[in-house]
């Protein structure tokens with residue numbers, strides 16, 4: 001048995017009310033490691049990929065990796081995976097917090113949930129075993145209330161909960177862990193809701209995964225702690241959270257403004273930035289289990305129309321989507337919007353993007369106040385925005401149209417609405433403008449869950465947070481608004497970054513430590529003895545496997561595009577006048593990934609990566 | 621005629637370039653406080669000893685711009701330290717100063733959120749630095 005693994009997975013069938021353990025062989029673990037990579041492998045091997053994402057046949061997979069629970073910084077994470085109800089393709093969403101290590105200590109590397117319960121249930125996994133219990137009294141209540149109630153029953157429990165949005169099958173619904181951490185993207189909360197599963201509670205104390213090399217692990221751990229201590233990035237994240245990006249990103253052209261139509265709004269950025277949050281509303285920094293960085297914000301707004309009790313604060317993405325994207329300079333309104341999304345269980349990026357779309361259409365007169373149920377959705381009118389967010393969670397009135405995200409909404413609204421949505425493969429882009437960073441544009445086009453900044457390390461490498469010439473041929477400083485040389489950067493940053501999602505380690509920690517340190521810790525735990533070439537080829541295998549998954553669902557080269565709005569140059573800001581050269585980016589990238597003109601992995605690449613079963617399905 | 625880098629004459633020229641910049645005053649209107657640059661020695665590049673530079677910035681104006689000793693450099697509100705070659709890369713805009721900081725190629729002591737909030741000022745003074753006609757210690761001019 002490879003080190004780091006609990007050695008078994010839990011399979012729960014909610015329709016039958018039954019459960020059993022299963023194991024995965026060392027050869028599979030070595031090739032797919034864990035997290036979302038192993039989930040994709042298990043999904044393809046065991047489940048029908050053509051099932052409706054909200055049907056009982058779509059499995060919900062909650063996966064850790066071999067480093068989770070080891071105590072190494074940033075290894076509290078887990079990935080939730082399924083077929084996405086928002087995009088219809090592969091979905092994965094990694095989450096920090098507290099859940100992963102406890103699941104491991106309860107003796108499991110992951111949970112695969114099948115079927116649909118007849119009524120609302122809570123799944124509990126602890127040292128004494130597995131239980132399903134009636135959750136009727138929890139159904140209909142928000143994530144904060146339910147989390148508090150479950151923790152009142154057992155204060156050491158770690159919980160995953162959906163809110164009203166997940167219950168109402170909003171295709172942008174998220175899953176919350178202990179209030180402040182979310183598997184947000186691609187609608188996995190709706191998958192959980194479709195199963196009538198309100199909560200998963202874990203409490204583990206006894207199981208301990210073996211380590212291959214204790215001494216090696218101690219050395220790697222010591223190195224990691226020192227590197228984090230010396231890292232200005234880690235210091236900045238601790239002091240300002242991820243919203244440190246707001247001021248910097250407005251200068252470089254990273255931050256989208258007014259639904260991706262403007263830039264260079266420096267005063268707007270300053271009012272929403274990490275330093276401002278720190279100065280005015282931060283009560284403390286908070287950390288996921290075993291993380292010395294503590295980038296999470298705890299905030300409080302004492303008075304004013306958006307007064308908010310002390311609780312989890314917004315990330316950069318939320319500050320941008322409910323701030324600059326809506327021309328809203330009021331950080332207290334962003335904090336309130338964040339709290340509402342957390343309580344209702346909605347992904348802030350998708351929710352805010354759908355609202356920003358509605359604001360633009362309202363300005364153009366394409367939707368009226370009447371249709372909005374009396375809401376004046378002028379730019380920056382946050383009272384109306386907050387009410388609309390509530391209506392989305394409960395699918396009331398116009399909220400029902402937006403509840404499935406901007407792409408579904410644009411389809412329903414018709415006309416030119418889709419031209420105002422920045423998405424790839426149905427997932428709204430996160431708050432990093434591909435016109436400011438062309439590599440990010442390519443990463444959006446090729447990410448296997450749709451436009452995404454977390455399936456890879458492109459954010460770090462292209463924006464210069466990290467430089468790893470020892471890992472692959474890369475420069476210390478890339479100009480954002482050029483497409484030359486970016487395909488190789490993206491390809492390698494994906495191959496390395498995928499390791500984070502299979503190990504379930506936080507990207508920020510991985511950015512702050514040397515690749516050698518991460519490699520050594522990984523090897524000390526698992527005993528796999530990987531060198532950098534092994535790490536990069538594991539990433540290649542994972543990317544190709546998920547690409548094949550999507551190809552089987554109909555994804556082709558036609559879907560590898562940036563939408564019209566992202567290809568329209570801005571007149572002001574750091575990205576002014578710039579659009580990615582998508583033809584160049586795709587040509588070079590396709591060659592590196594050995595994709596054919598349809599966008600399918602070529603047979604020789606599948607052979608090289610040992611993906612025989614995928615090959616037979618793609619080329620049958 | 622290029623001026624020898626990191627000399628008092630060079631500091632005077634840098635100060636004059638900042639004062640002459642039409643945009644600087646507006647961009648730096650909120651900046652308060654001194655910055656010192658510590659240049660680590662690199663004998664192989666003709667920098668045998670550490671060099672300390674002190675610059676005083678205040679609400680769009682500039683005060684003392686001097687080559688100084690370690691004690692004076694340490695007294696600045698912000699102290700940035702790096703190898704000579706890194707500073708030269710920054711001056712030539714081959715390496716963005718913020719990226720150098722994040723990658724650990726430059727170190728900073730001081731209020732990081734303040735710098736982030738005033739990133740436009742930081743970028744502006746670096747931009748102006750690149751305009752000073754400079755003879756670097758390892759240049760063969």
Ligand code: SF4
Pocket residue numbers: 073074075096097237286287288291292293294295296506507508509
């Ligand atoms: S850096 Fe932030 S998100 Fe990552 S593990 Fe630490 S506290 Fe969690």
